[in-house]
Amino acid sequence: MPKKETIPYVQQQLLEAIAQLKDGKARDQVLSTLEAVCSQLQSLVTHDHLTGALNRRSLLESLEKELQRSKRTGHTFTVALIGISGLPEVMEQHGQEIPKQILQIVTKQANLALRELDSFGRVGATEFAIVMPTTWLDQSLVAVERLKAQILSYDWSQIAAGLQVTFCTGLTSNAPGDQAEKVLLRADLALQQARQAGDDSVRQVEADLPVG
Numbered sequence: 001m002p003k004k005e006t007i008p009y010v011q012q013q014l015l016e017a018i019a020q021l022k023d024g025k026a027r028d029q030v031l032s033t034l035e036a037v038c039s040q041l042q043s044l045v046t047h048d049h050l051t052g053a054l055n056r057r058s059l060l061e062s063l064e065k066e067l068q069r070s071k072r073t074g075h076t077f078t079v080a081l082i083g084i085s086g087l088p089e090v091m092e093q094h095g096q097e098i099p100k101q102i103l104q105i106v107t108k109q110a111n112l113a114l115r116e117l118d119s120f121g122r123v124g125a126t127e128f129a130i131v132m133p134t135t136w137l138d139q140s141l142v143a144v145e146r147l148k149a150q151i152l153s154y155d156w157s158q159i160a161a162g163l164q165v166t167f168c169t170g171l172t173s174n175a176p177g178d179q180a181e182k183v184l185l186r187a188d189l190a191l192q193q194a195r196q197a198g199d200d201s202v203r204q205v206e207a208d209l210p211v212g
Contacts (some may be wrong), residue, residue: 048122050100051107059121061179063131070174078140078184080130081170081187085199087126094160101159105153113150114143127191129184137173144202148162165194168201176209
């Protein structure tokens with residue numbers, strides 16, 4: 001049987017519900033199945049299939065909503081782009097499954113470390129973005145350190161002996177006239193600078209810095 005939260009599984013559930021309707025099964029029972037299928041479809045549309053984090057499109061939608069809110073309220077917010085370090089080397093040493101597990105565990109640990117109002121999404125093969133409402137850059141540094149501590153405290157030896165996971169972080173805040181992709185581009189520039197500085201580094205790019 002296909003795994004839950006996959007398109008084949010949802011298709012199977014939908015076909016079963018249609019068959020139940022044709023067989024005259026109780027309407028309430030079939031409606032319950034259809035409601036579950038709709039919920040699963042919504043999750044598939046908005047979330048990354050591997051990690052369960054928001055997918056890139058949903059993350060950008062959250063970012064755009066925060067930009068609109070900032071225009072109304074004047075509140076500053078921060079975006080952090082984190083890049084997991086060394087996954088190609090981990091794949092070479094341990095195979096494809098271990099990097100997948102790392103991304104999944106990082107997502108779970110982020111959900112534990114971040115606030116409910118923060119949005120956490122996967123925006124690249126090894127990159128995640130965090131939208132932190134009503135948060136200044138110095139406050140976002142505290143959140144990033146909290147996430148680092150959460151990930152550092154995880155027992156990675158459960159999935160591979162001697163494994164330790166770190167990430168680099170690029171930070172930026174919003175500015176008047178910003179668009180979602182523009183904010184993410186600044187965060188990506190900061191992440192590139194952090195990666196050049198070495199594992200576990202954090203760099204900030206201010207909103208008024210030109211991005212080519």
